[in-house]
Amino acid sequence: xxxxxxxxxxxxxxxxxxxxxxxxxxxxxxxxxxxxxxxxxxxxxxxxxxxxxxxxxxxxxxxxxxxxxxxxxxxxxxxxxxxxxxxxxxxxxxxxxxxxxxxxxxxxxxxxxxxxxxxxxxxxxxxxxxxxxxxxxxxxxxxxxxxxxxxxxxxxxxxxxxxxxxxxxxxxxxxxxxxxxxxxxxxxxxxxxxxxxxxxxxxxxxxxxxxxxxxxxxxxxxxxxxxxxxxxxxxxxxxxxxxxxxxxxxxxxxxxxxxxxxxxxxxxxxxxxxxxxxxxxxxxxxxxxxxxxxxxxxxxxxxxxxxxxxxxxxxxxxxxxxxxxxxxxxxxxxxxxxxxxxxxxxxxxxxxxxxxxxxxxxxxxxxxxxxxxxxxxxxxxxxxxxxxxxxxxxxxxxxxxxxxxxxxxxxxxxxxxxxxxxxxxxxxxxxxxxxxxxxxxxxxxxxxxxxxxxxxxxxxxxxxxxxxxxxxxxxxxxxxxxxxxxxxxxxxxxxxxxxxxxxxxxxxxxxxxxxxxxxxxxxxxxxxxx
Numbered sequence: 001x002x003x004x005x006x007x008x009x010x011x012x013x014x015x016x017x018x019x020x021x022x023x024x025x026x027x028x029x030x031x032x033x034x035x036x037x038x039x040x041x042x043x044x045x046x047x048x049x050x051x052x053x054x055x056x057x058x059x060x061x062x063x064x065x066x067x068x069x070x071x072x073x074x075x076x077x078x079x080x081x082x083x084x085x086x087x088x089x090x091x092x093x094x095x096x097x098x099x100x101x102x103x104x105x106x107x108x109x110x111x112x113x114x115x116x117x118x119x120x121x122x123x124x125x126x127x128x129x130x131x132x133x134x135x136x137x138x139x140x141x142x143x144x145x146x147x148x149x150x151x152x153x154x155x156x157x158x159x160x161x162x163x164x165x166x167x168x169x170x171x172x173x174x175x176x177x178x179x180x181x182x183x184x185x186x187x188x189x190x191x192x193x194x195x196x197x198x199x200x201x202x203x204x205x206x207x208x209x210x211x212x213x214x215x216x217x218x219x220x221x222x223x224x225x226x227x228x229x230x231x232x233x234x235x236x237x238x239x240x241x242x243x244x245x246x247x248x249x250x251x252x253x254x255x256x257x258x259x260x261x262x263x264x265x266x267x268x269x270x271x272x273x274x275x276x277x278x279x280x281x282x283x284x285x286x287x288x289x290x291x292x293x294x295x296x297x298x299x300x301x302x303x304x305x306x307x308x309x310x311x312x313x314x315x316x317x318x319x320x321x322x323x324x325x326x327x328x329x330x331x332x333x334x335x336x337x338x339x340x341x342x343x344x345x346x347x348x349x350x351x352x353x354x355x356x357x358x359x360x361x362x363x364x365x366x367x368x369x370x371x372x373x374x375x376x377x378x379x380x381x382x383x384x385x386x387x388x389x390x391x392x393x394x395x396x397x398x399x400x401x402x403x404x405x406x407x408x409x410x411x412x413x414x415x416x417x418x419x420x421x422x423x424x425x426x427x428x429x430x431x432x433x434x435x436x437x438x439x440x441x442x443x444x445x446x447x448x449x450x451x452x453x454x455x456x457x458x459x460x461x462x463x464x465x466x467x468x469x470x471x472x473x474x475x476x477x478x479x480x481x482x483x484x485x486x487x488x489x490x491x492x493x494x495x496x497x498x499x500x501x502x503x504x505x506x507x508x509x510x511x512x513x514x515x516x517x518x519x520x521x522x523x524x525x526x527x528x529x530x
Contacts, residue, residue, distance in 0.1 A: 002061065004353075007348060007349055008345050008349065012037050012063075012345065013067060013341055014036050014037070014039070016067070016068050016069070016074050017037050017074055018033050018066050018074050018077050020065065020081075021089075022063060023060065024061050025514060028085045029088055030087050031081045031082050031085065031090055033077075033078040037065055037067070044056070045057070067338050067341050069330070080273075100136050101116070101127035101129070102125075102129070103115060104124045104126070105123035106122050106124070107123075109150050109155065110149055110184075112143055112149055114137060139227050142223065142227075145167060149169070151168055155171055158173070159172055160172070199225055206218050246267050246305045246306055247266045247305050248266070249263075249266065249309045249331050250262065250264075250309070251338050251340075252310070252336065252339050258278065258280050259278070260277070260278045260339045260342045260346070262274060262335050262342060263276075264335050264338070265305070278346050280354065309321050309323050309332050311323070356503065357400075360500045360501045360504035364501060368444070370444065372443070373444050375396070375442040376396040376442055376443065377393055378446040379427060379445070380448040380515070381423055381426070383411075383520065389410070390410055391409035391411065391425075392409070393407040393409070393430060394406050399504075408515075408519045409426045411426070413425055420452055423449075423456050424456050424459065428464070431460070431461070431466060432464065435464065441469060443470065443471065444471050446475060446508055447474050448509055448513060449475075449476065450476045450487050453474050454473065455489075457472045458489070474486075483505060
């Protein structure tokens with residue numbers, strides 16, 4: 001287990017929420033929920049866990065978590081994320097295994113309906129209901145008894161048993177005034193808002209039934225009262241409409257010139273995704289740094305929301321809204337709490353990685369005798385028996401990966417064969433284009449390979465008269481296919497596998513290899529399908 005993961009495990013809060021076990025390439029291996037995240041996560045390391053759990057933990061490299069207000073929200077979020085990501089170690093849920101809603105229809109004579117399908121009916125949706133504290137359908141039946149709305153899908157021409165039992169106002173034989181339904185709608189809303197007045201009314205009814213020795217009916221009122229008290233704390237039990245806009249909610253926490261930013265994405269009124277960032281800012285430019293991050297995020301994200309809610313207003317490509325006293329205020333508050341938790345569990349790891357990166361860059365500058373390595377390009381080639389030949393380039397600015405500058409290449413010259421020739425073509429095309437567009441050139445090029453690959457790149461740089469401006473090094477691997485040496489033009493330096501420089505270079509080689517393989521796999525799959 002790596003040091004970063006060990007540290008994060010000590011910083012997990014004793015809160016309700018969901019956790020995600022992550023693999024080597026940040027892929028999600030397992031998603032779970034917990035009333036106490038700290039206790040649940042640490043149970044995975046007990047000696048008596050199952051073989052499947054041991055296999056899971058052996059594949060874990062990192063952990064992520066989202067704090068929720070209560071068990072209901074955790075269950076809903078867990079369900080949404082499992083359906084979305086389909087993690088390897090989860091028992092996958094069926095698409096129709098959604099949590100139920102209770103709907104008050106907007107018909108002339110409204111009904112209360114219990115359903116798992118959002119948007120099927122027109123009206124006001126309350127839910128989703130996920131908590132195991134009460135039985136959802138029993139709650140629905142109690143509401144049917146309390147509020148005498150029609151039960152029939154189609155209104156008959158004569159009264160039914162529900163009318164005789166005083167469970168229905170009888171629109172089949174009576175003309176019901178709108179004021180009656182408006183009052184019922186108000187009471188239903190008060191119920192889901194957890195208003196004290198409706199609780200007081202139910203307490204009085206419970207006491208009345210006890211006096212009449214109707215203990216069964218009194219018990220029903222008692223269950224209903226407990227349900228209201230429980231629902232009152234649910235941030236996700238809000239009044240929903242079919243036309244509700246998709247929204248994003250931003251949480252922010254800042255300390256010691258570092259800020260944590262959380263973006264919660266609500267779709268169909270349910271939190272289904274969470275993006276997390278922790279970044280450093282300089283010279284009191286917190287607002288500018290956050291605005292820059294948000295703008296980049298929404299430029300890359302095609303599925304943009306109609307509105308973004310935040311407790312802070314920054315310049316953004318999409319207007320930000322303060323929640324004030326609305327149903328979104330609790331959701332924004334929860335996002336801010338998650339941003340704080342993310343900061344607390346990642347701050348020291350972030351600082352350590354920053355220091356390790358700075359130290360690694362400084363050591364690399366000393367080895368290569370370069371004063372300031374602020375821009376690095378790294379190349380890799382991928383193909384399958386000379387088929388589907390592709391190249392990839394990744395970029396590091398001041399030691400950080402900049403994915404906006406990554407590039408993919410399809411090898412165009414069908415005459416050439418061999419990775420060295422493919423590498424030459426890719427490098428030639430990249431730097432010809434950069435020269436033509438007057439773009440900033442890198443200080444250093446890192447290639448996946450030994451002296452032959454280094455010389456291939458140097459040959460192209462000489463053609464383009466860039467050999468005096470850009471240094472080229474290679475990263476060679478041992479017989480176990482692990483990074484082990486830095487290859488220069490006249491010497492090979494064996495790396496200390498416990499040093500910060502090794503981890504820095506290893507991560508570069510792994511990232512460019514991953515990027516190249518992912519592009520190759522896509523092209524190869526397209527060709528195979530065709």
